[in-house]
Amino acid sequence: MHPAALAAWQRLQALAWPAVGGAALLYHPSPATTLATTAALALTSHVSLVLLLRAHRLADLCTAARVGMLSAALWWASHAGGVTWPIWGACVVAVLADLLDGAVARARGPTAHGAVLDMEADQLATLQLAVLAMVAWDVGPLALLLPGFRFAYVLLGWIRGLPAHDPKPKAGDNRRARAICAGSMTLILAALAPPLPGSARVACVAIAAIALAYSFADDFVYLLRRRRAQTSP
DSSP states (O other): OOHHHHHHHHHHHHHHHHHHHHHHHHHOOOHHHHHHHHHHHHHHHHHHHHHHHTOOSHHHHHHHHHHHHHHHHHHHHHHHTSOOHHHHHHHHHHHHHHHHHHHHHHHHOOOHHHHHHHHHHHHHHHHHHHHHHHHHHOOOGGGGHHHHHHHHHHHHHHHHTOOTTOSOTTTTOOHHHHHHHHHHHHHHHHHHOTTSOHHHHHHHHHHHHHHHHHHHHHHHHHHHHHHHHHHOO
16 A cells, blocks of 8 residues: 555545535536436545555455445435435445444454555445435535545645544544444434434434544544654654
8 A cells, every 4th residue: 555645545535526516516416416426426436446555355345345335325316316215224234334344354354455445435435425415305515514524634634744544543543433433324324314304314414513523623633743742852
């Protein structure tokens, strides 16, 4: 794995996805077009990362498969006109597949590129679910904050010269980040459930946004303090 190439890939994502979102706000594509385009771009993005990392182990393929499942769910929703129970169930299965690739990785030995692939799969899953919630249930642009925090983290890390590509920035410990990621995924899935009232959907997304904001801010502050400690005489 080449850190410079990975950092360049992440920076490209952090610049390209907001640009795509800005173009969508400008041209107002139909909900079906928005979902289908997001699905295609997310899958293309993850495949490019798989190729960059030369990821071919079983755990890596499981990770890529869950991004593919979510892309398929968004494509399905674009043709169904919204989130039905079967589509919601497909989203749940795709998110729970994270448990499978984690188990396979632990059984066969975790790798650095596998951890990166898993981190970016979580980001693309968050992005796809957020777009689905915004388009299908009209929770508003608040949903776009969920993937937006990661993009802001990468860009700020770029500006300040911090290693935003590290999936375990706090001395190799990412338990807090993993717990918050799992919690936010659960909240987004709850927001997507067909019978939920609109106000409850917005509340779920808002809580997830607060949790993710804290997680990324905490990592960023930690990296800043670590660099200052390393450079202080």
